[in-house]
Amino acid sequence: MNETQEDRLAGRSDKGRTESFSDGVLSVFITLMVLDLRPPEAEPGGLLAALIKQWPAYLAYLSSYLYIAVIWLNHKAAFKRIRVIDHGLHWANVGMLFATALLPFATAILAGALRRDDPTDVRTAVALYALVGSLLCASWLRLYHYLSQHPELIAQGYEARFFARERRRAAGGIAIYIVAGALGYQVAPLLAMGIFLAVPVFLDLTHEGL
Amino acid sequence: MNETQEDRLAGRSDKGRTESFSDGVLSVFITLMVLDLRPPEAEPGGLLAALIKQWPAYLAYLSSYLYIAVIWLNHKAAFKRIRVIDHGLHWANVGMLFATALLPFATAILAGALRRDDPTDVRTAVALYALVGSLLCASWLRLYHYLSQHPELIAQGYEARFFARERRRAAGGIAIYIVAGALGYQVAPLLAMGIFLAVPVFLDLTHEGL
Amino acid sequence: MNETQEDRLAGRSDKGRTESFSDGVLSVFITLMVLDLRPPEAEPGGLLAALIKQWPAYLAYLSSYLYIAVIWLNHKAAFKRIRVIDHGLHWANVGMLFATALLPFATAILAGALRRDDPTDVRTAVALYALVGSLLCASWLRLYHYLSQHPELIAQGYEARFFARERRRAAGGIAIYIVAGALGYQVAPLLAMGIFLAVPVFLDLTHEGL
Amino acid sequence: MNETQEDRLAGRSDKGRTESFSDGVLSVFITLMVLDLRPPEAEPGGLLAALIKQWPAYLAYLSSYLYIAVIWLNHKAAFKRIRVIDHGLHWANVGMLFATALLPFATAILAGALRRDDPTDVRTAVALYALVGSLLCASWLRLYHYLSQHPELIAQGYEARFFARERRRAAGGIAIYIVAGALGYQVAPLLAMGIFLAVPVFLDLTHEGL
Numbered sequence: 028m029n030e031t032q033e034d035r036l037a038g039r040s041d042k043g044r045t046e047s048f049s050d051g052v053l054s055v056f057i058t059l060m061v062l063d064l065r066p067p068e069a070e071p072g073g074l075l076a077a078l079i080k081q082w083p084a085y086l087a088y089l090s091s092y093l094y095i096a097v098i099w100l101n102h103k104a105a106f107k108r109i110r111v112i113d114h115g116l117h118w119a120n121v122g123m124l125f126a127t128a129l130l131p132f133a134t135a136i137l138a139g140a141l142r143r144d145d146p147t148d149v150r151t152a153v154a155l156y157a158l159v160g161s162l163l164c165a166s167w168l169r170l171y172h173y174l175s176q177h178p179e180l181i182a183q184g185y186e187a188r189f190f191a192r193e194r195r196r197a198a199g200g201i202a203i204y205i206v207a208g209a210l211g212y213q214v215a216p217l218l219a220m221g222i223f224l225a226v227p228v229f230l231d232l233t234h235e236g237l
Numbered sequence: 238m239n240e241t242q243e244d245r246l247a248g249r250s251d252k253g254r255t256e257s258f259s260d261g262v263l264s265v266f267i268t269l270m271v272l273d274l275r276p277p278e279a280e281p282g283g284l285l286a287a288l289i290k291q292w293p294a295y296l297a298y299l300s301s302y303l304y305i306a307v308i309w310l311n312h313k314a315a316f317k318r319i320r321v322i323d324h325g326l327h328w329a330n331v332g333m334l335f336a337t338a339l340l341p342f343a344t345a346i347l348a349g350a351l352r353r354d355d356p357t358d359v360r361t362a363v364a365l366y367a368l369v370g371s372l373l374c375a376s377w378l379r380l381y382h383y384l385s386q387h388p389e390l391i392a393q394g395y396e397a398r399f400f401a402r403e404r405r406r407a408a409g410g411i412a413i414y415i416v417a418g419a420l421g422y423q424v425a426p427l428l429a430m431g432i433f434l435a436v437p438v439f440l441d442l443t444h445e446g447l
Numbered sequence: 448m449n450e451t452q453e454d455r456l457a458g459r460s461d462k463g464r465t466e467s468f469s470d471g472v473l474s475v476f477i478t479l480m481v482l483d484l485r486p487p488e489a490e491p492g493g494l495l496a497a498l499i500k501q502w503p504a505y506l507a508y509l510s511s512y513l514y515i516a517v518i519w520l521n522h523k524a525a526f527k528r529i530r531v532i533d534h535g536l537h538w539a540n541v542g543m544l545f546a547t548a549l550l551p552f553a554t555a556i557l558a559g560a561l562r563r564d565d566p567t568d569v570r571t572a573v574a575l576y577a578l579v580g581s582l583l584c585a586s587w588l589r590l591y592h593y594l595s596q597h598p599e600l601i602a603q604g605y606e607a608r609f610f611a612r613e614r615r616r617a618a619g620g621i622a623i624y625i626v627a628g629a630l631g632y633q634v635a636p637l638l639a640m641g642i643f644l645a646v647p648v649f650l651d652l653t654h655e656g657l
Numbered sequence: 658m659n660e661t662q663e664d665r666l667a668g669r670s671d672k673g674r675t676e677s678f679s680d681g682v683l684s685v686f687i688t689l690m691v692l693d694l695r696p697p698e699a700e701p702g703g704l705l706a707a708l709i710k711q712w713p714a715y716l717a718y719l720s721s722y723l724y725i726a727v728i729w730l731n732h733k734a735a736f737k738r739i740r741v742i743d744h745g746l747h748w749a750n751v752g753m754l755f756a757t758a759l760l761p762f763a764t765a766i767l768a769g770a771l772r773r774d775d776p777t778d779v780r781t782a783v784a785l786y787a788l789v790g791s792l793l794c795a796s797w798l799r800l801y802h803y804l805s806q807h808p809e810l811i812a813q814g815y816e817a818r819f820f821a822r823e824r825r826r827a828a829g830g831i832a833i834y835i836v837a838g839a840l841g842y843q844v845a846p847l848l849a850m851g852i853f854l855a856v857p858v859f860l861d862l863t864h865e866g867l
Binding site: 041118147 | 261268270275276282283285309316445
């Protein structure tokens with residue numbers, strides 16, 4: 028128990044269940060990706076060709092899997108610095124999990140549009156993916172901002188300033204997704220997709236702060 | 238371990254596994270909502286229009302997601318006041334999780350009826366949703382009533398009176414859902430839907446007691 | 448940590464992760480039942496009739512839900528008496544979870560056969576359900592027997608004799624399911640279904656031992 | 658808390674959440690197998706025949722279930738020897754979970770090809786399964802190798818040498834899967850399947866080291 032009598036009066040409580048709930052949600056998300064990996068419909072003898080033709084689904088699976096693994100890593104890095112949870116932090120966390128839930132949806136639409144190869148749909152799907160990506164960064168910005176303003180929630184040995192700095196990472200992510208969406212919609216969808224794959228790598232390398 | 242030798246003899250045991258089981262069930266529920274968010278069937282070039290036409294599914298997803306987040310918050314607020322679990326509390330908790338499980342079902346039926354826009358079906362779906370909503374409040378009433386009658390289960394520093402007061406919140410919820418269902422069935426479905434969205438907000442604002 | 452140096456040498460380890468893995472598996476099972484509760488296909492204006500016609504699915508959902516809640520309760524009652532896990536206990540537990548996994552499958556087949564109302568299929572489905580039910584009791588018999596033979600795994604203050612007695616409950620369950628299956632196949636399926644619903648109630652009332 | 662101030666500076670942290678996240682992912686995988694066990698389409702009166710005809714799905718379900726149970730057992734055996742997690746170990750663990758996620762996919766394809774009984778597709782499916790199996794062993798090799806090189810992550814009373822030896826088990830697995838895939842593709846698919854079933858048994862018997 029990390030909470031004091033003062034925490035109780037202020038409605039703050041132990042972070043244990045928030046961590047286990049978030050672990051549960053993120054582990055279900057990461058495994059639900061598997062459901063999109065179904066055995067392909069194939070003519071007798073045509074299994075190999077059908078498997079190869081499914082490549083956009085594999086790519087979508089891999090990139091969403093890695094992204095959720097990175098989100099979990101950032102979540103763990105943030106919560107180890109947290110001592111107790113209050114009502115506002117609960118909703119900032121729930122909002123972030125909600126934005127994460129939209130990622131598989133946007134990924135499935137992008138993979139489908141690429142497979143059908145219709146230029147209008149690919150542009151729509153790239154813009155939708157960029158929108159979801161920037162929403163996700165905005166939800167992290169809100170979480171980091173809330174923590175930077177509430178030093179009473181921070182664990183001993185850590186500082187609220189860490190979260191003030193983290194806001195820059197999240198704000199940068201929003202900007203990158205908007206630029207990628209605009210480039211993908213107006214110029215070249217493949218350019219946007221390259222950026223989409225690069226962002227999780229960046230967020231991974233900087234998960235303990237810039 | 239919060240349990241004493243006396244608890245053992247009375248068949249009372251640690252709350253840890255009940256919390257982790259409930260966290261597991263609620264985190265699977267909240268993520269299974271994602272399964273209703275599938276890429277729409279669309280003509281080539283018609284992805285954007287098809288995405289926009291799916292709006293009732295998005296609304297259903299968002300409101301059920303928020304409702305389950307609120308249920309989890311109320312669950313955490315109740316269980317932090319609990320010291321040990323007995324047989325009756327186990328079943329009150331399992332009953333509440335069961336009523337929660339009906340929520341996605343009722344939401345999917347409501348979203349489907351709104352999309353087809355048949356007046357008879359919309360009225361049926363609104364009444365069904367109100368029925369499930371009042372069942373859910375009734376399951377909380379039972380949980381709170383049980384705790385108010387069993388002070389031996391309450392953690393040190395908390396009082397059974399808290400749960401006696403909480404019963405009013407749950408009873409109020411039952412009444413509101415019955416009124417909303419009757420209004421939606423007889424007068425205007427949209428009026429009922431406005432009430433459906435307002436109840437989780439009310440339950441969130443009062444999750445630490447009235 | 449409940450394990451000693453002697454436990455380490457014998458390959459015995461803490462029960463914490465076995466409990467959390469089992470909680471995870473059982474909470475996913477209990478929520479996957481929801482997937483069988485889908486909005487029915489209905490003609491415009493025919494939603495109410497279509498919902499009512501789905502009653503076997505509701506009954507199947509309710510009874511499987513209650514059964515898995517009872518299994519979890521028995522699991523908790525057994526594991527609170529356990530100090531450490533060894534290799535044999537791991538597989539007895541995994542075997543029990545596997546038998547539990549067959550329950551939703553058998554329930555869905557039974558509900559489907561009842562809905563189509565073909566006498567031959569109903570008898571097949573009743574026999575299959577009875578087979579799965581007796582397998583499940585057999586997996587508990589194995590778990591209880593293993594624990595009764597390994598007092599070194601039992602927690603302080605509890606006795607291996609408890610598990611020796613528990614074997615009778617499990618063996619009784621096997622016999623009841625065989626009788627119910629034979630009655631349902633040869634005489635009357637509804638009689639068997641009454642017994643199927645009674646068994647979880649019996650296992651609930653006796654979950655702390657006869 | 659197992660972490661020291663020095664661990665904090667080096668970005669190492671408690672293993673608790675990594676264990677609970679892995680338990681969550683593996684418990685969802687093992688239960689998602691159930692989704693492939695659907696009631697068969699059957700003519701009235703033909704339920705029994707349809708159930709029997711589904712046998713490859715049952716076999717696929719059973720073998721994947723056992724394999725994931727063995728993976729969990731190996732994971733537990735490895736993590737009880739670990740004191741703290743660092744960035745590299747996180748990704749080795751996430752990589753192993755990813756390879757595990759491919760197992761149900763490969764199993765479903767193998768079961769489908771066996772049911773359709775087309776020789777070309779069976780050979781493709783056997784080769785795919787062998788590829789996934791060797792990827793999975795390679796992911797364990799990476800995990801064990803990483804741990805053998807980082808004694809600062811090992812718990813007191815255990816030795817990094819244990820993981821150095823474990824690498825042989827994983828390397829042997831890669832070799833076996835390559836041989837099984839080649840035999841299955843060139844000679845006899847059933848021979849490969851016998852090897853596929855034998856590997857989890859071997860990995861179970863040796864989960865505490867050779």
